[in-house]
Amino acid sequence: MKLAHNEATRCIQLLDQLDRFAVTTFNIFQPHETIQIADINRARKKIRDHWLQEPAFLEKFITKHSEHLSRDDKTLIRSWNTHVTSYFLIVRYDQEHAVFLSLYDQKVYGVRALTDPFETMIQSAISEIMVETVLLPYNNQIVWDGLVGITPLPEAIREQTQVLTEIYALEPVITQL
Numbered sequence: 090m091k092l093a094h095n096e097a098t099r100c101i102q103l104l105d106q107l108d109r110f111a112v113t114t115f116n117i118f119q120p121h122e123t124i125q126i127a128d129i130n131r132a133r134k135k136i137r138d139h140w141l142q143e144p145a146f147l148e149k150f151i152t153k154h155s156e157h158l159s160r161d162d163k164t165l166i167r168s169w170n171t172h173v174t175s176y177f178l179i180v181r182y183d184q185e186h187a188v189f190l191s192l193y194d195q196k197v198y199g200v201r202a203l204t205d206p207f208e209t210m211i212q213s214a215i216s217e218i219m220v221e222t223v224l225l226p227y228n229n230q231i232v233w234d235g236l237v238g239i240t241p242l243p244e245a246i247r248e249q250t251q252v253l254t255e256i257y258a259l260e261p262v263i264t265q266l
Contacts, residue, residue: 090186091202092232100203100227103166104234108133110150111140134236141223144170165227171266173198173224176240182208186231188262189224198224199264200231218242226266 092100111117117136140146147170151163158166177189177198186199187207200207221238224231 090182090184090206091204092227096228097203100232101235103162106154107140107150107166108136110153111136111146114146114149115139130236137223137234137236141172141174168226171226173266176219176221178219179207186262186264192219197260197262198231199262200224200233203232203235224266229265231264231266
């Protein structure tokens with residue numbers, strides 16, 4: 090359910106480079122603004138949201154760093170203009186993927202973790218939470234961006250999600266973006 094170590098490492102390195110480039114490109118934070126360790130994921134999400142909403146940003150990054158990127162890296166980075174940002178229910182885990190149901194488009198996605206298996210990272214009962222994250226293509230697979238917001242489901246919605254989960258559990262699983 091996760092990428093091979095070398096693939097995950099390269100994906101994380103590229104995402105980190107993009108995030109650093111976005112900070113300088115978009116002036117996301119005030120000069121001399123300090124970010125507390127507890128807020129690091131919130132800051133990274135803010136950075137990621139900026140560059141995901143700007144399709145030309147990825148090409149700008151590639152142009153600026155072209156000499157340090159392989160052809161495969163450039164292709165991968167360009168592919169990230171195709172992404173899915175949503176709140177998701179985790180329908181189930183299978184051998185290859187965590188199966189995510191998007192609450193925006195009601196599509197079912199087979200998602201691979203970058204490093205740690207989902208059930209290790211998300212220790213809550215999957216029927217009691219929704220996750221907010223970004224799905225990215227990665228070499229004919231789908232991964233998440235490593236940033237996740239976990240929100241407990243209100244009791245009233247929990248009953249509805251059980252029905253949704255049962256309905257969409259039988260839908261074809263999208264495994265490529």
